[in-house]
Amino acid sequence: MKKTRVGLHGVNGHQVLKQVLGNPRAELVAVSAWEGELPANVKRHATLDELLANPDIELVSLCSPRRRDQAREAIACLEAGKHVYAEKPCAMDEESLDAILTTAKRTGRLFHEMAGTAFEQPYLAMRGIVARGEIGEVVQVFAQKSYPLWTARPLDEDVDGGLLLQVGVHAARMVEHVAGTRIVTARAVQTRLGNPRGGDLRVAAALSLGLENGALASVIANYLNPAGFPSWGNESLRVFGTKGMVEAVDGGARTRLVLAEGDRGALRIDEPSSSYFELFLDELHGVAPMPLSQEMELHPLRVLIRARRDVVDLL
Numbered sequence: 001m002k003k004t005r006v007g008l009h010g011v012n013g014h015q016v017l018k019q020v021l022g023n024p025r026a027e028l029v030a031v032s033a034w035e036g037e038l039p040a041n042v043k044r045h046a047t048l049d050e051l052l053a054n055p056d057i058e059l060v061s062l063c064s065p066r067r068r069d070q071a072r073e074a075i076a077c078l079e080a081g082k083h084v085y086a087e088k089p090c091a092m093d094e095e096s097l098d099a100i101l102t103t104a105k106r107t108g109r110l111f112h113e114m115a116g117t118a119f120e121q122p123y124l125a126m127r128g129i130v131a132r133g134e135i136g137e138v139v140q141v142f143a144q145k146s147y148p149l150w151t152a153r154p155l156d157e158d159v160d161g162g163l164l165l166q167v168g169v170h171a172a173r174m175v176e177h178v179a180g181t182r183i184v185t186a187r188a189v190q191t192r193l194g195n196p197r198g199g200d201l202r203v204a205a206a207l208s209l210g211l212e213n214g215a216l217a218s219v220i221a222n223y224l225n226p227a228g229f230p231s232w233g234n235e236s237l238r239v240f241g242t243k244g245m246v247e248a249v250d251g252g253a254r255t256r257l258v259l260a261e262g263d264r265g266a267l268r269i270d271e272p273s274s275s276y277f278e279l280f281l282d283e284l285h286g287v288a289p290m291p292l293s294q295e296m297e298l299h300p301l302r303v304l305i306r307a308r309r310d311v312v313d314l315l
Contacts, residue, residue, distance in 0.1 A: 116276025155199025
């Protein structure tokens, strides 16, 4: 099988180095904006422009040093004839997001954001339960995403996208991609309360969402996960329907399905998590289309961009 030749730019996020090394369908060719160790045969470029000038590279994975620059860099990759896989948020304003999509369509290159939340367990199992109608029609959703306020957390939101776009987008994906309910309205409030270092960093945010079927959703996102919590991310998802409810709490460690006829207990996780990068390779190699359309994939980000534009800052 012909391998997709990959270039990696930046380490500011969940770069796919481990997913590429040893992959039978992908080969790491070169990197830029990189200081870590690499196999001896991987070429190092000083800049993204140098990386894009490398004719051997077919796909670029972007974890740009400054997230504010990533949309412009994604467009440069597409213009250079490369497919793009971009860390979230791939863009920080709607004009830049639309410019990426327009460029991808014009150049015929594939573009995807690292948006695989719904295809990791236990959320993949929850997605199936909702899709099969086991809990009836979805009426209300609660989603929580919490990370630690670690010392290296950027104070400038342009570095990693900020709380709403970097953290809240995960919860918005849970609402749309797991609970299967499209967001049509979003109102957000946020605060710097609890930030001991100053700067632009918001520490907590809350969103009130209206869904396409008339349902409601609430999202909280924060940098308040205590050091004593057993996992880096403290996330919860509860989906309430007309026939029951399904939940995953404590970072996905505990799950439960309760229907009208009784408590079914923890979910059966029969199917392994699906790597979104591998699903991208499926599309590139003509095996199968992505499980989400591009519009569905990026709609949670679009919602959060609009909510951030009109957000109320309490402090």
